[in-house]
Amino acid sequence: MAKVGLDGHDRGAKIIARALRDAGMEVIYTGLHQTPEQVVEATIQEDADAIGVSILSGAHMTLLPRIVDLLKENDAEDVLVFCGGTIPKEDIPKLKEAGVGEVFTPGTPTKKAVEYLRRAVPSAS
Amino acid sequence: MASKGKREGREKESASALAEGVVAGDKRSLARAISKIERGDENLPALFSELYPRTGEAITIGFTGPPGVGKSSIIAKLIRLYRDEDKKVGVVSVDPSSPFTKGAILGDRIRLADHFLDKDVFIRSMGSRGHLGGLAAASRLAGMTMEAAGFDVILYETVGVGQGEVEVASAADTVVLCLQPGAGDAVQALKAGVMEVADVFCINKADHPQARGTAAEVRSILEIGHELDPDAPVPPIVLTRGDTGEGVAELEKAIEAHRGHLIETGGMERRRRASLRDFVISWATGRLEKEMEERLRGEDADVMERVYERRLDPIAASGKILRQA
Ligand code: B12
Ligand SMILES: Nc1nc2c(ncn2[C@@H]2O[C@H](COP(=O)(O)OP(=O)(O)OP(=O)(O)O)[C@@H](O)[C@H]2O)c(=O)[nH]1
Ligand SMILES: [Mg+2]
Numbered sequence: 001m002a003k004v005g006l007d008g009h010d011r012g013a014k015i016i017a018r019a020l021r022d023a024g025m026e027v028i029y030t031g032l033h034q035t036p037e038q039v040v041e042a043t044i045q046e047d048a049d050a051i052g053v054s055i056l057s058g059a060h061m062t063l064l065p066r067i068v069d070l071l072k073e074n075d076a077e078d079v080l081v082f083c084g085g086t087i088p089k090e091d092i093p094k095l096k097e098a099g100v101g102e103v104f105t106p107g108t109p110t111k112k113a114v115e116y117l118r119r120a121v122p123s124a125s
Numbered sequence: 126m127a128s129k130g131k132r133e134g135r136e137k138e139s140a141s142a143l144a145e146g147v148v149a150g151d152k153r154s155l156a157r158a159i160s161k162i163e164r165g166d167e168n169l170p171a172l173f174s175e176l177y178p179r180t181g182e183a184i185t186i187g188f189t190g191p192p193g194v195g196k197s198s199i200i201a202k203l204i205r206l207y208r209d210e211d212k213k214v215g216v217v218s219v220d221p222s223s224p225f226t227k228g229a230i231l232g233d234r235i236r237l238a239d240h241f242l243d244k245d246v247f248i249r250s251m252g253s254r255g256h257l258g259g260l261a262a263a264s265r266l267a268g269m270t271m272e273a274a275g276f277d278v279i280l281y282e283t284v285g286v287g288q289g290e291v292e293v294a295s296a297a298d299t300v301v302l303c304l305q306p307g308a309g310d311a312v313q314a315l316k317a318g319v320m321e322v323a324d325v326f327c328i329n330k331a332d333h334p335q336a337r338g339t340a341a342e343v344r345s346i347l348e349i350g351h352e353l354d355p356d357a358p359v360p361p362i363v364l365t366r367g368d369t370g371e372g373v374a375e376l377e378k379a380i381e382a383h384r385g386h387l388i389e390t391g392g393m394e395r396r397r398r399a400s401l402r403d404f405v406i407s408w409a410t411g412r413l414e415k416e417m418e419e420r421l422r423g424e425d426a427d428v429m430e431r432v433y434e435r436r437l438d439p440i441a442a443s444g445k446i447l448r449q450a
Contacts, residue, residue: 017230018230020228021223021226021228021229021230022223022226022228023226023228024226024227024228025228026222026228026229026231026250026252027228027229027230027231028231028232028234028250029230029231029232029234029235030234030235030238031232031234031235031236031238034238034241037241037242038238038241038242041241041242042234042241042248044152044153044156045152045155045156045247045248045249046156046248046249046250047153047156047157047159047160074153075153076153
């Protein structure tokens with residue numbers, strides 16, 4: 001679970017991290033203000049199955065594709081990228097086009113994210 | 126999804142190819158090897174037999190102490206010092222898993238963010254539950270895998286609450302117990318287990334007005350121990366600040382001094398022999414436990430039913446599964 005850029009809104013990230021933990025998953029929380037490079041390096045070292053990015057700053061259109069590209073550069077495009085936060089409806093198809101698996105906007109029940117991850121990542125018990 | 130096929134292909138890669146990658150210093154190989162340890166993968170024995178001869182040279186340090194005292198913050202500052210000496214540093218960070226769901230939020234990385242992009246620092250988080258051979262064995266295997274990958278210093282972090290957690294730190298050459306000011310009660314509570322395994326005491330949050338008082342309190346407890354056993358050296362107490370790094374150089378010196386003393390007196394060899402022995406026993410015990418679970422499942426359901434109905438006692442039932450060939 002990662003927060004990238006200058007965005008300090010961490011409630012959503014913490015709630016989702018908690019929900020995934022309660023669903024029996026191991027969640028590594030990177031903390032605030034990470035660069036896409038830091039997030040991808042952490043993903044590789046932890047051998048994570050998926051990266052959940054929380055963005056409420058409006059910078060999703062640059063940060064998310066950057067993460068996807070860095071994963072490719074590191075031969076790690078098998079890692080699922082999904083995200084949530086204040087993301088306008090019209091950006092969602094573009095993000096999916098760029099390789100983001102799913103987008104969860106404000107008010108999504110946490111259960112939805114858990115169910116999605118269980119479906120998309122078979123090892124997430 | 127094509128990408129999924131790729132991931133599965135990787136899980137099947139041969140142990141020797143993976144070991145080769147680890148030894149060559151490839152990070153993805155190292156990361157995947159540690160995942161095999163966490164899963165108790167069937168290839169693990171083959172993998173580890175190739176890695177083990179390349180371990181044993183690293184400096185290993187265990188950090189333990191109550192939640193939130195500043196272990197990760199201190200580790201972050203200590204990494205800086207070791208990096209200045211051009212040592213490659215591996216970190217194994219254990220956070221508690223939920224006993225109910227086995228899920229975990231692993232947050233130690235937050236404090237280590239400065240080192241994420243340093244290619245000579247490798248950080249791995251682990252949840253504390255459900256490892257074959259116990260937590261201490263699993264985290265130790267992870268640390269040894271880092272040793273085989275060429276890391277010079279391995280730091281282990283655990284919250285010093287449960288017995289398993291304390292064992293993680295105790296497997297290291299030097300054990301640092303981190304405490305914080307006003308932890309008087311905590312010290313009393315810890316005395317029974319953790320106090321004895323510590324080689325160096327670190328009172329963190331030295332900016333706190335009670336820091337010196339806590340150091341004095343710890344010293345008096347240690348002196349009682351010394352009176353009871355005059356041969357045991359009194360561990361040093363270092364005041365530190367995890368936020369600014371103040372005192373961390375002294376902590377490094379205290380760790381180095383402990384190491385030097387161990388090497389000089391032959392204590393290092395004794396310690397490593399004992400800890401490897403513990404490792405063998407705990408791994409074997411873990412295997413046995415798994416085997417026993419399976420045998421019990423293999424017995425007809427009637428066995429546990431008879432135990433429940435008081436027709437067969439638990440000791441006799443365990444004898445039944447133990448004696449199976
Ligand atoms: C609370 C809040 C704050 C608090 C933050 C406290 C904190 N530590 O988090 C404070 C007061 C500090 C704050 C400050 C600012 N804020 Co503010 N803030 C909000 C507010 C009202 C609610 C956010 C929140 O916590 N929601 C509750 C959580 C649980 O919801 P959530 O994060 O959306 O998460 C849910 C989903 O999005 C999803 N989700 C989120 N992340 C993830 C990740 C994954 C992997 C998944 C699966 C799902 C998922 O699941 C969650 C559960 O449903 C929003 C408005 C809004 N309605 O969203 C503005 C809002 C986000 N803030 C905004 C702004 C502009 C700011 C400031 C720049 C204001 C200023 N000029 O100073 C500062 C910037 C601070 C900073 N450094 O980033 C704007 C952002 C505009 C944009 N996107 O372009 C918003 C949208 C308000 C607005 N309409 O203008 N803010
Ligand atoms: N005032 C003060 N705060 C500190 C100091 N060192 C660390 N902290 C703060 O203490 C809090 C906990 O620090 P961590 O390094 O995460 O502690 P930890 O022991 O690793 O915590 P867990 O892994 O959760 O058990 C953080 O908010 C740090 O910023 C210090 O010397 N002085
Ligand atoms: Mg910590």
